[in-house]
Amino acid sequence: MVTDAGLHATYLDSILERHGHAAASLLQILREAQEHYGYIHPDAVDYLGAKLHIPRSRIEGVATFYSFLHLQPHGEYRVLFSDNITDRMLGSTALMQQMCQQMWVEPGKVSEDGLLSINTTSCTGMCDQGPAMLVNGRAITRLTRQRVQEIGLLIGNRTPLDDWPADFFAVDDNLRRKGLLLDSTLAPGAVLRAAVTLGAQNIVEAVKTSGLRGRGGAGFPTGLKWESCRNAQGAARYVVCNADEGEPGTFKDRVLLTSYADLVFEGMTLCALAVGATQGYLYLRGEYRYLLEPLQAVLQRRREKNLLGRNILGQAGFDFDIAIHLGAGAYICGEESALIESLEGKRGVPRNRPPFPVTHGYMQQPTAVDNVETFCSAALAIQMGAEKYRVIGTAKSTGSKLLSVSGDCPRPGIYEYPFGVSVHEVLHDCGAVNTRAVQISGPSGVCVAESEFDRKLGFEDLPTAGAFMVFDDSRDLFEVARNFVHFFAHESCGFCTPCRVGTSMLKQTMDKIAAGHGTRYDLNEVEHLDKVLQTSSHCGLGRTACNPVLHTLKHFRPAYENRLKSLDFEPAFDLDGALARARQMTGRDDAGAHLKTEGA
Numbered sequence: 147m148v149t150d151a152g153l154h155a156t157y158l159d160s161i162l163e164r165h166g167h168a169a170a171s172l173l174q175i176l177r178e179a180q181e182h183y184g185y186i187h188p189d190a191v192d193y194l195g196a197k198l199h200i201p202r203s204r205i206e207g208v209a210t211f212y213s214f215l216h217l218q219p220h221g222e223y224r225v226l227f228s229d230n231i232t233d234r235m236l237g238s239t240a241l242m243q244q245m246c247q248q249m250w251v252e253p254g255k256v257s258e259d260g261l262l263s264i265n266t267t268s269c270t271g272m273c274d275q276g277p278a279m280l281v282n283g284r285a286i287t288r289l290t291r292q293r294v295q296e297i298g299l300l301i302g303n304r305t306p307l308d309d310w311p312a313d314f315f316a317v318d319d320n321l322r323r324k325g326l327l328l329d330s331t332l333a334p335g336a337v338l339r340a341a342v343t344l345g346a347q348n349i350v351e352a353v354k355t356s357g358l359r360g361r362g363g364a365g366f367p368t369g370l371k372w373e374s375c376r377n378a379q380g381a382a383r384y385v386v387c388n389a390d391e392g393e394p395g396t397f398k399d400r401v402l403l404t405s406y407a408d409l410v411f412e413g414m415t416l417c418a419l420a421v422g423a424t425q426g427y428l429y430l431r432g433e434y435r436y437l438l439e440p441l442q443a444v445l446q447r448r449r450e451k452n453l454l455g456r457n458i459l460g461q462a463g464f465d466f467d468i469a470i471h472l473g474a475g476a477y478i479c480g481e482e483s484a485l486i487e488s489l490e491g492k493r494g495v496p497r498n499r500p501p502f503p504v505t506h507g508y509m510q511q512p513t514a515v516d517n518v519e520t521f522c523s524a525a526l527a528i529q530m531g532a533e534k535y536r537v538i539g540t541a542k543s544t545g546s547k548l549l550s551v552s553g554d555c556p557r558p559g560i561y562e563y564p565f566g567v568s569v570h571e572v573l574h575d576c577g578a579v580n581t582r583a584v585q586i587s588g589p590s591g592v593c594v595a596e597s598e599f600d601r602k603l604g605f606e607d608l609p610t611a612g613a614f615m616v617f618d619d620s621r622d623l624f625e626v627a628r629n630f631v632h633f634f635a636h637e638s639c640g641f642c643t644p645c646r647v648g649t650s651m652l653k654q655t656m657d658k659i660a661a662g663h664g665t666r667y668d669l670n671e672v673e674h675l676d677k678v679l680q681t682s683s684h685c686g687l688g689r690t691a692c693n694p695v696l697h698t699l700k701h702f703r704p705a706y707e708n709r710l711k712s713l714d715f716e717p718a719f720d721l722d723g724a725l726a727r728a729r730q731m732t733g734r735d736d737a738g739a740h741l742k743t744e745g746a
């Protein structure tokens with residue numbers, strides 16, 4: 147029973163009531179409890195455990211997995227500076243130092259009076275308007291020295307967040323180049339009306355004919371996925387929209403959810419019709435918490451127009467509704483099976499695959515998981531006709547792609563192109579000059595150097611989930627890779643040893659090189675580590691964790707070698723030194739008692 151610390155069983159009861167006392171909603175329940183109380187009090191853990199009939203260990207296991215949930219107080223104001231490399235390039239490190247000094251707080255600690263804590267967090271998806279921070283989960287963009295100082299004063303005066311200047315929280319779309327998708331002005335329901343006439347089987351066929359491939363990164367053919375889900379045996383079917391958008395440098399889904407939400411939901415409902423689903427979920431990353439109420443309002447409007455609910459558009463048996471689940475700061479939950487675990491109220495640990503979500507997804511039932519942009523593109527393909535859609539882009543990458551452009555360019559933001567656009571063309575359009583490198587598709591993607599700027603974006607050459615981070619010739623690509631490696635070490639879910647240990651070793655190696663203690667041995671070790679991670683990681687995070695180092699080593703080796711203590715091969719372990727005691731005991735110190743050294 148909740149007894150003290152201002153915790154009221156009645157409030158927890160109201161949360162439980164809202165979620166139908168379902169253990170599968172544990173993450174949502176914990177998140178809402180924390181939003182109200184500031185953290186998850188031990189009494190609340192006991193109370194929820196008793197009410198949901200789950201052990202305390204499960205609740206604590208979930209609460210400790212997600213970086214936005216806390217079992218300890220984290221201050222009345224929890225300030226988290228976004229720590230993507232693009233935030234750093236805009237001065238986030240100095241701004242955080244400034245705030246720590248102003249507020250007399252050490253990074254990562256709670257102030258003595260319990261007022262605030264200041265720390266970093268992984269990319270918040272505001273790279274086009276950084277540096278950014280979250281205060282009690284609310285995004286603040288365009289930080290400057292002055293803005294940070296004002297925030298310090300507001301916190302010092304305990305001003306409620308609702309009374310802070312509204313422009314602190316402004317998040318712009320920054321639509322720089324529109325195309326097929328961003329130019330579309332489809333009225334809500336237009337695609338569904340056409341789809342109802344087509345019928346489920348023909349929708350699947352049309353999506354297959356359109357050549358549409360998933361926009362979340364892997365590029366799986368969407369029509370095939372929908373067909374497998376439709377044909378799978380199950381008591382119920384589900385549609386899940388992956389809006390976790392955690393890949394550093396990616397923010398196009400944020401914009402689609404802000405200004406094209408009807409199209410996203412139209413695509414999800416289209417998919418429901420095609421696969422025979424009655425329930426859908428939008429998994430929204432915790433960093434986009436501010437979008438929750440506007441999205442719920444769009445859903446409500448659609449219900450009122452009979453575009454959601456029972457007998458949609460008067461079609462008997464076409465029943466479908468969408469609920470929104472909020473994530474809580476875990477990049478791994480973007481991986482589709484981890485996302486489903488998280489939707490079920492568990493730790494976001496990727497599942498063994500096969501079976502795949504299309505046959506055994508949410509609640510072990512057939513589930514179509516697709517990216518936000520994929521749903522929009524599917525709706526467009528149906529509206530304009532599959533044959534017309536498939537001629538846009540390239541043979542294996544049909545349609546258009548949204549890019550999230552950030553870094554060293556005067557016009558960061560969202561750019562839409564038909565697939566097949568070259569890196570060079572995007573750089574030209576965003577006004578980038580003296581570009582040294584572009585990181586395509588985030589840390590798990592590819593680092594492209596100047597000699598490769600004629601390469602083309604698409605599944606034939608450079609696949610991308612959308613991130614396009616630009617680095618000019620003033621940037622140190624070693625530091626870029628080091629930032630990405632820290633990100634992977636932080637975000638590894640810890641389920642498999644090679645990834646848990648390997649990402650941490652990689653981080654230590656990069657820190658060692660940065661401190662001037664590295665040798666060629668360390669560089670060789672990264673290649674070795676990559677082989678281990680490639681072959682033994684359970685999911686894509688581990689398999690791609692070494693990419694940032696390997697790619698930057700390939701193009702910018704001097705950035706590493708200039709930092710090495712020695713260019714020679716020096717093992718980390720001094721074998722000859724370890725034999726000193728043996729030599730002493732045998733009274734030998736002749737050349738034969740030493741390991742041969744190079745050149746000897």
Ligand SMILES: Cc1cc2nc3c(=O)[nH]c(=O)nc-3n(C[C@H](O)[C@H](O)[C@H](O)COP(=O)(O)O)c2cc1C
Nearest residue numbers: 360361362388390391392480481482516517520686
């Ligand atoms: C570590 C990791 C993170 C991922 N993050 C995302 C993400 O944030 N958004 C997304 O759509 N897909 C993400 N994916 C890909 C999903 O697993 C999945 O392929 C995708 O949601 C399928 O949708 P699509 O076919 O429309 O691309 C991630 C994959 C991995 C391995």
Ligand code: SF4
Nearest residue numbers: 639641642645685688
């Ligand atoms: S590879 Fe890493 S992130 Fe993926 S399951 Fe294993 S530990 Fe978790």
